[in-house]
Amino acid sequence: MTVVVKPLTCRSETGSFGAAALAIRGFFCGSGLVLVLALGLAGCAGEVEPQVQYVRVEVPVQVPCRAPEVAVPAWAAAGLRKTDSLEVKVRALLAERRQRIGYERQLEAAVESCR
Incomplete structure (x- = not known):
């Protein structure tokens, strides 16, 4: 198989695989680029805005003791x-x-x- 692509004229000389040559020619001549851009934009269209979700996490924290002061008696x-x-x-x-x-x-x- 021999496929020669002429990028300036978007014409090709095909050998034994004409359909493959046409697909390659279409991709290189711009229609493939349009297809890639369309697929890329279609992927962004279905994007859902992220939802904020608050989660309560129980974490033990040291708390200083507030015990009442014990008065020293008069001995x-x-x-x-x-x-x-x-x-x-x-x-x-x-x-x-x-x-x-x-x-x-x-x-x-x-x-x-x-x-």
């Missing part, structure tokens, strides 16, 4: 003097122990509220 043994009797000192230390236990419970409750 019972803070006002002891050297001259106080042993009985007064022991009573003050026992009272302070109970104060400390209550204070620790308040601190633990504040920490637990943040969990």
